[in-house]
Amino acid sequence: MTTDRMKPKPGLPVAVLLAGLSIGFFVVVALATGETAQLSGQGIAGLLQRMVALGLVAIGQTFVILVGSIDLSVAALISAVAVLASHVMQGDPAMLLPAVLLCLGLCAAVGFVNGALVAYGGINPLIATLGTGLVIQGVLAASFGALQGSVAREFQIIAYGGVLGVPYSLLLLAALSLAAAFVLDRTLFGARIYAVGGNPDGARLAGIRTERVILSAHMVASFFAGAAGLYLAARLQSGTPWIGRDGIYDLESIAVTVIGGTILAGGKGGVAGTLAGVLLFASLDAGFNMLGIDAFLKQVLRGAIVIAAVAVHAVRTKGHVA
């Protein structure tokens, strides 16, 4: 019975459908508004680059949601990493590696605390990660309220450089997505994630140490949030304590993951669907910009689309959801 659940394949049609819809919407809007420049290689690269930050966070979020948990602290962690990177680097390329290592260390620590609270403390993941997020956000705003430091120019290559017209940031997203998909589909760790998310008691009876799997998933999510933070720092030259919160990366990453067919209860879904959800958001954004829809109306449409996109496949659910 559980073998069906362990197959991540059912996520694929949702992904293909969503990606098709998104691209279709983008092309139609570009043609209708006469902005055909958007359909050139550069325009497409621009569209895809909109995906990078949210895409990275959402892949990490997919891991925690698959395991039946959730992470609301990612937005605060993104800000913390971006601020830390620019604060440590101070524009000095020599400090590039130490800064990145320090950021990854922070991510590991936050992921560990989140995972330990959820897996070993038995605290509801929403509350645990909301709490750690608040703690990080508070410390950050209290100690780095003013803009300080900036990342090294060499570091900004991540956001602005590229090979053969393909930005490095896109290559990074592609590489990490493939790696995440590989881990989920083809490794023991991936199989355990689906097992723990699908049926925690069954997984435990089968000899899986469910706590460790949940802890690891939280650490993966934190590392991906950190990667997004580093990318944002590179793009904006310096981090502020509010970039994560202003981007609503916590709630949006959950929204795109669920839109992509990963169910909140865990055990079903995958990276492909999540990326398609991110693509949907990116092309909606780009399309609304081309149409010149005002920022507030854009938000209204976004809210309606989140509900509609999830409703499309949720409506067939048997039984009740909360």
Place this chain on the structure above:
Amino acid sequence: MTTVPQSSPSRRQAARITVNSGLVIFVALYAVIAFLQPNYLEPGLFMNFLRRAAPLVILSCGQLYVILTGGFDLSMGAVATLVVLAASILINGDPETTWAVIGALYAMGIAVGLVNGLVVAFLKVPSIIATLGTMLLVNGLALAWSGGAARGDLPDNFRNLGRLVWRNVPVIGTLPLAALVLTGFVALAWFGLNATVYGKRALAVGDNPRAAELAGTPVAATRILAFVVSAVSAATAGILLGGFSGVSVNAGEGLELQAIAACVIGGAQLLGGRGSVWSAVFGALSLFALFTLLNLLGLPQALRDSIQGLILIAAVGASMWGNRRRT
């Protein structure tokens, strides 16, 4: 704690005697406040404390209904913002229209609650996503309508709901109108959960929706009503907020998470099945006492978030620990 005739006998009664964790935290925090600032023991300052805590307490009572049925309502803050902005635009300084507009505000709130409930109950969208969607939608509508800035004007008779204080009241000295609204709302919320069949239904649905359905509980209706109550509480809180802090575009920002935190601190269980109105009331009062205390200590605004986070984790951790020992 309550004197309602209990339909279920002795064993339930034993559980009821356990003191609400939120009450303990609130008394402890308020004692520290009173130690630092003894005049907080005077009825006047306590009434003022209640007045300022009123919106959060009311929101928490609404949120509790949704939490009991196993869901979340993330759209409350946005509804409160919409109510504040809509009131100032619709009334626009004309005291004659106040009561009609308040009716319209509640209609808006109920509409949002109905949308939330219908989407969750019939489209089967998880409430955290559904209400996230309505949060974005309602916030966007409020900002689009007001043009992104506060405009219009609130007349005195509207603002009085939040800030009027009667002086020279016997025994307690001063009595803020908001404290009366607070008491009335809590009484209604308590009545709904403890004196009608709805309370049992909500707990049953939150505990095990499938079992509740088989036992004949109208699951969808129970869910939808919870979201409507939540939205009505958000509208009430918005009206009070407009009264004492005036019109602003981020009037309701972050209130939804505070309300969820309050319920949890008071001992309500996320994903349903356990909790009472007192969880919401004392949880919210604890949270507000915490804010007041941190304010008195002169901590920077930002660090308050951190401490709120720690308290949240500690409160849930403690209740988890208590549960494990009991079972």
